[in-house]
Amino acid sequence: MATIKCDRCAQDKDQLDEAPMGGPLGDKIEATICVDCWGEWRAMSGNLINHHTLNLGLPEHRAQLRNAMKEFLKLEA
Numbered sequence: 001m002a003t004i005k006c007d008r009c010a011q012d013k014d015q016l017d018e019a020p021m022g023g024p025l026g027d028k029i030e031a032t033i034c035v036d037c038w039g040e041w042r043a044m045s046g047n048l049i050n051h052h053t054l055n056l057g058l059p060e061h062r063a064q065l066r067n068a069m070k071e072f073l074k075l076e077a
């Protein structure tokens with residue numbers, strides 16, 4: 001497992017084994033976000049989905065979750 005300097009927590013941490021989603025955003029997360037920060041987001045996203053009763057079958061709900069993820073991981077808007 002490779003080590004990266006994570007953009008979010010600014011520490012040298014383990015890199016994700018693979019991009020967590022398709023497209024450039026997934027590649028960026030794999031390249032700049034550590035396993036621990038991704039795990040925090042996964043826990044947070046579960047809470048958000050429950051709290052807002054998001055339906056990931058709906059594009060606007062997916063977009064809402066995507067925006068929350070960018071904010072949480074400090075990715076560009």
Ligand SMILES: [Zn+2]
Nearest residue numbers: 006009034037
């Ligand atoms: Zn991190």
